[in-house]
Amino acid sequence: MGVLFDYFAAPDNDAAATTIDLVGGPDEVPFPTVALNGVDPFVQLGTLESLLTGVDYETVIERDIAPVAMADEGARLVVALTGELSVALSDADEARLREVAEPWSRTEEFGGQADPADLAAVLTDLAGLARTATTRGDRLYCWVCV
DSSP: OOOEEEEEEESSHHHHHTTTTOTTGGGGTTSOEEEOTTOOTTHHHHHHHHHHHOOOHHHHHTSOOOEEEEEGGGTEEEEEOOHHHHHHHHHOOHHHHHHHHHHHHTSGGGTTOOOHHHHHHHHHHHHHHHHHHHHHTOEEEEEEEO
16 A cells, blocks of 8 residues: 545644544544645645746755644554645636646656646646635645555
């Protein structure tokens, strides 16, 4: 089994941190959740943020997405996503998401082999989660289980 990545919206770091010990991740509590296994919050979403915002990748990855909770020596993490990514996802329409999916699919992290249509669907789900978070005044997080 590979690494699990569940993206979710929570009101704050303390609420998000409560998901660290849940076997099924944030889906076990009433947080809006999208499972995007195979899409990591560090490199792949850093690339996505760069593509969506036009900000250089090196600048994006310097932003702090430090864990808000950690267990099992880092085998389980909860990290907060950047506000910049959340806003960019929330503001992007379907056409923009499809446009970004193309170059994103060709990145090294996807082995240059990802289907842009599949990634556009992933982005649509993630953008919907970002819009939900914005409406609720929540922040986006990722629950990671290695």
